[in-house]
Amino acid sequence: MKEKAIYITGGLAGIILLLNIYNIFMVLPDEANQGAVYRILFFHVPPAITGMVLFFVAMVGGIGFLSFKDFWWDALSVAAVEVGVVMSVVNLVTGSIWGRNQWGIWWAWDARITSQFLCVLIYVGYLVIRPAFSDATQRATISAVLSIFAFADIPIVWFSIRWWRTQHPGPVLETGGLQHDMAMALLYNTIGFLLLGAALTLIRLRSEEVQREIESMRRLAHAL
Amino acid sequence: MIEARNFQFLVLGLSAAWAVVIAYMFYLVRRDKKLNQELSRLRDMLSDREKSSR
């Protein structure tokens, strides 16, 4: 059943993204100021949204583990964080390249990319500290608390850095007002990336469950 | 319909985006394979021990 879910979400994601690529390249016109490069937008914003959704899912997983003590929730949490970090990295990389094109530098410390980078750092901390716990229950508990602390920080981080940037003005990545067909393309790509994120999370989740099975077998093997 | 202006950066951007995703997929697949190998190894070891202890 899990396999089917993965294939369906993955397949849907693939179809949507492929169709949309045709749309993005062939159908949409160029933007006035930026030429062709603005099309990066369609692969810059959806991963960011997917990342944030996944970080929220990770927090839900954390709360779920603390409430129900079922390790499935912990597996969901770590899977969501990992895929969320990947999506956020895509956002950072595309943002950096876009910025290089627009402003000539690879990193301009504009509010959005800085906030996103900080969020990635927070969740990378989550991923790095997990292996440091050998006891599964302790690891899951600490991860759950971390996922709550981390997600609570996201809006504060975004607000504080944006406010700081208001006081120290700098470059802003122009996304401007979107025409209707561009907005639709963005919506389709967002759905595509959300499905892709879901598929990857499910795969990672299953992988985590296999790992838990291995750990319990190891304990059994040592006991015998 | 597509201008050549800034096109290189567009290609660079999209390639980078998909490179990250595909690299992660490779990582997932490799991890899965490694874990499944370990799992079957443990299963074999456990069934061997059970047989020998009987």
Next chain:
Amino acid sequence: MANKVWTIVAKDLRSEFRSKESINAAVSFALVMLVIFNFAFDPTAEETHTLSGGLLWIIFVFAGTLVLNRSFARELPNDCLDALIAAPIPGFQLFLGKAIAGFILVLGVELISLPVFGIFYDIDLIAPFWRLFLVMALGTWALTVIGTTFSALTVNVRLREIMLPMLIYPVLMPALIAAITMSGSILDGGTFSGNNLIWLKLLSGFSVIYTALAVGLIDIVLVG
């Protein structure tokens, strides 16, 4: 309730003042950083004024983390931590006791470093002192809450000294930005109006949210 909290505060402070291990390390570290800064940037009077807020808080946060790292780690020898958890004191009171003790220690280190900073870089600290002190107190409480919580989280982890800063700094960043901006502005003669008021609200809000989260979740962290 206050009794138990103050018992823990007194215990931690007494323990620290007997050995003075973290205070000595933290103060020395702060002084060395002040010297390094001079060689790294060789600032003119103007430049120092611009950079003062940032420099102060870099020193405070790094030195403070040294102190807070010990917060729960000092209980590890002789199973003191297990004894504390088993003691008839609710988890959140234990946490508050340790947090308040840590706050006093870190604030102490800061107050020792501050006049040295003023002397080294010829910055007037008398006039803006009380406003600066308010920012220091608020910022230090934010640092202490996060630091003490994560100290409890990482108490059993192998590479604690490295993991703790890695977890604290990204989560703390919004509070840090607020403290840095306000300090820089206050040292330049600013007050808590306009922009600074928003930073003040942000810092206070951050402290309130994370104190609430820490108090709510600390039992789960300590007991599992």
